[in-house]
Amino acid sequence: MIQADSGSPSCRTGAASSDCHGAREVDRDAARAMLAAMLDRASAADELDALFRAYRTRGEDVAEMAGFVDALQQRIVHFDPPADRSRPIVLATYGGVRRQPNLTALLALLLRRYGVPVLLHGTAETEKLFGRVTTAAILWELGIEAARSAADAQQALVSEGVAYVSIEVLAPGFNALLAPHAKADPDAQMLIKLVDPFGGGGVRVVCATRPEHLPRMRSFLSATSADALLLRGTEGEPFADPRRQPELEWFDRGVGSVLFDAESASRSASLPRGVDAAATAAWIAAALSGETPIPQPMLNQLAGCLHATRLATLG
Secondary structure: OOOOOOOOOOOOEEEEOOOOOOOEEOOOEEEEHHHHHHOOOOOHHHHHHHHHHHHHHOOOOHHHHHHHHHHHOOOOOOOOOOOOOOEEEEEEEEEOOOOOOOOHHHHHHHHHHOOOEEOOOEEOOOOOEEEEOOOHHEEEHHHHOOOOOHHHHHHHHHHOEEEEEEHHOOOOOHHHEEEEEEEOHHHHHHHHHHOOOOOOOOOOEEEEOHHHHHHHHHHHHHHHHEEEEEEEOOOEOOOOOOOOOOOOOEEEEEEEEEEEOOOOOOOOOOOOOOOOOHHHHHHHHHHHOOOOOOOHOOOOOHHHHHHHHOOOOOO
């Protein structure tokens, strides 16, 4: 990220700061060591906050991002893919929505219908988070509660095919450092969205919050030989906008290809009348039962996920 010039009096030793002069990029190993040291020290919350402020000031290169994700990946809880099933899909859901219904839960339950195990991770909030409706709240309305422990999440994956695990359970050390300063920090969210709780065994659905983030995410997935789907998220959530098809890219061991092109024109879609959790959950239940049509962009994303898990082939 940022490495301080030791000769600069304005820099604190061992801390990242956007005020440092002579800052320079560091390689993947050094970035891994930097974040690892912070994650291993409960007193490093101020340093982590400075690190993310420096992110916003200068930005980071792919090697730095990869090193930070490496450090985080080594310190999260890992899960085993359920035996005799397809590769699991990983959905990181930290943003929530304000303006339109949050349909991340619909994607997860559609995948389960096709026998794909789905692990969702995100905030533990079942109420509005900073005015946003969370996936955890909608899943709760649908009868799926957040796992209380890693063991509970593993059991839910096997028995139910879907599990939701909060960041408090998935990455307690990272969450403890974030809580005092930057729980909703977009740079922190970006890092946690890129981990694979299956240690390389899962297929991540990676969403970019803004269009300008897509090239950076694309470079990261390529450089790290990732198995993932990449798209512009809907208000930061990892589902395709039901009103307009986003570009959907598949990365197979880091080699990217476009599965669906972006559409400029809006589609008409029958959507929930409200964005609250109860109204969204009721609409999702109706969509799953065939009472209301599922928007085509979401069916396309489902097809992309099945393709990535080798359950289907797109021509």
